[in-house]
Amino acid sequence: MNSYDPLFHSGWVEFNKAYWGLDAEVLEFGPKKGTSWELKTVKYTNKKGQLVIPPRNPHIPVEFSSSSNKPSSYNRRKRLAIQEMASYYAERKVKGGVNLSPVVNDVRPFQWCGMEASPRYTYHIDIHEYSSRMDSSVLNKARKAEKLGYSCCVTEDYTSVHECLMGPEQRKGFDHSVSVEGLKLLSELMGEKFVCFIAVDNCGRPAGSWVRIYEPNGLALAWSAGVKTSALKDGVNNLLGKYALDYFASKNCQVFDFVGANIPPVAEMKEAWGGDLVCYYTVRHQSIRNIARTAYLLAKQYLKK
Numbered sequence: 578m579n580s581y582d583p584l585f586h587s588g589w590v591e592f593n594k595a596y597w598g599l600d601a602e603v604l605e606f607g608p609k610k611g612t613s614w615e616l617k618t619v620k621y622t623n624k625k626g627q628l629v630i631p632p633r634n635p636h637i638p639v640e641f642s643s644s645s646n647k648p649s650s651y652n653r654r655k656r657l658a659i660q661e662m663a664s665y666y667a668e669r670k671v672k673g674g675v676n677l678s679p680v681v682n683d684v685r686p687f688q689w690c691g692m693e694a695s696p697r698y699t700y701h702i703d704i705h706e707y708s709s710r711m712d713s714s715v716l717n718k719a720r721k722a723e724k725l726g727y728s729c730c731v732t733e734d735y736t737s738v739h740e741c742l743m744g745p746e747q748r749k750g751f752d753h754s755v756s757v758e759g760l761k762l763l764s765e766l767m768g769e770k771f772v773c774f775i776a777v778d779n780c781g782r783p784a785g786s787w788v789r790i791y792e793p794n795g796l797a798l799a800w801s802a803g804v805k806t807s808a809l810k811d812g813v814n815n816l817l818g819k820y821a822l823d824y825f826a827s828k829n830c831q832v833f834d835f836v837g838a839n840i841p842p843v844a845e846m847k848e849a850w851g852g853d854l855v856c857y858y859t860v861r862h863q864s865i866r867n868i869a870r871t872a873y874l875l876a877k878q879y880l881k882k
Contacts, residue, residue, distance in 0.1 A: 581795040582678065584638035588766030589790065590619060593631040596759055599623060606661040608654075614643045616658035618678075627672040632754055635699075635798060635836040636857060639678040660686040666860065667692055674861040684858045695859045698844075700852035702833040704797065704826050710851030718812035719819045725811050726779030729820035731772055734783075735760040738773045741786035742803035753801050760788070774821050776804075776813045784808040787817045789825075797825040799836040818850070 583589060590601045599621045606616040618639045623629050630637055639662070643654045659681060666675075667690035676697065677684075684694035703710065732738065739757045755763075763771045767790065774787040785804035791797035804813050822833060835852060838844040848854075 580638075581640060581792060582638040583767075583770055583790040583792040583796060583798055584634065584636070584678075585617075585619065585640070586767055586770055586790070586792070588763070588768065588770070592759075592763050592766050593621060593634065596755070596762065597631045599629065599631055604662075604665070606658055606665075608657070612644065613650075614641070614654040614658055616641045616662060618662060623672060625670075625672075627670045628666060628675060629672045630675045633800070634676075635800075635834070636676040636678045639680040641680055656683060656686065659683055660689075663687040663690045663692065663860075666690070667862075671860070671862050674859040676859050677857060679855050679857040681858060682856070684860065687858075687860045691863055693861050693863055695861075696856050697859055698838050699855050699857060700835040700838050700847045700850065701855045702822070702835065702850055702852035704822055704830050704833050707822050707833075707851060712849040712851065715815050715849050716819070718815035720812070722776070722812035722816035727776050727784060727808075727811065727813055727816055729774055729776045729817055731824070732775040732786075733764065733773070734775065735764070735773065737783040738775060738786040738788060741775065741783050741805055742788070742801055744785070744803040744805045744809075753803075755801070763790075772824070774817055774824070776808075776817050776820075778808070784811075785813040785817055787821050789821060791825055791828065791830050793828045793830065795830060795832075797821075797828075797830045797833045799834065 580586070593599055594601050602620045604618050604620050608614060616639065618637060621629050621631050621637070641655055641658055643651045645651060645654075663686035666687065674695070679699070687694050708716075735757050738760060742753050760773070770792065771790050774789070775783055776785040778784050783805070785808060786802065788801040789797055790800055802814070802817070825833060835847045835850070838847045838854070
């Protein structure tokens with residue numbers, strides 16, 4: 578099975594092991610007899626042996642393949658595959674919640690195993706069609722940045738990249754959690770599939786950066802981004818986005834995952850790019866606290882009627 582998701586890249590897995598101190602293993606599930614279907618994923622565990630999602634990972638990658646695309650066969654086999662994965666999770670300790678790839682679009686098997694599954698959302702952009710689907714305001718802001726003298730390029734100047742990432746950290750109290758050394762390590766482990774874009778002003782000073790990972794012919798993923806406060810209203814983020822999507826198109830990537838659209842202002846910004854709203858799920862074990870919260874919400878709805 579050829580990997581579509583860059584989160585399967587051996588360098589990415591190695592980074593998660595080395596940087597966060599985790600163990601990792603590629604898991605493959607299949608039928609007891611034959612090779613009619615296959616599900617592949619990556620298992621991360623902490624020092625206590627608990628299943629976890631590493632920091633700064635948008636989801637746990639999952640890929641599924643079937644020897645038949647006939648809906649009746651495909652749907653049944655995928656359900657069986659997800660049941661195998663769900664049983665594996667249900668039988669082990671899971672720390673907090675684990676985000677699963679949007680490939681897992683059926684979470685009934687997890688619920689049947691007594692686990693909780695909560696929906697979350699992201700936007701998937703068709704890289705080769707994005708310019709015809711996005712709102713005109715996106716391109717207008719990118720043009721504004723160009724008129725102000727900003728330009729973009731791919732860079733290995735990780736100090737300048739990190740300097741730009743500090744912008745939202747200082748404004749919003751957000752922590753990207755990865756140092757300059759961490760960026761260098763990712764570059765060493767992933768090679769060209771780890772890419773940093775930087776926008777500079779007409780004096781060559783860094784103004785904003787996008788850090789992304791991708792799989793040629795497959796998926797490109799948002800990871801880290803930051804614009805300096807001084808350039809925040811100049812359209813720099815839009816210019817970076819346009820430049821990055823054109824770059825991924827040159828690598829024949831098919832989809833750009835904006836990674837998350839669960840906060841109102843973030844959702845509003847990302848939806849303007851014209852992507853498809855995509856649901857993915859966080860799975861976790863049932864807890865007394867979660868059960869009580871669910872009961873409270875149900876009772877509150879009932880009392881309103």
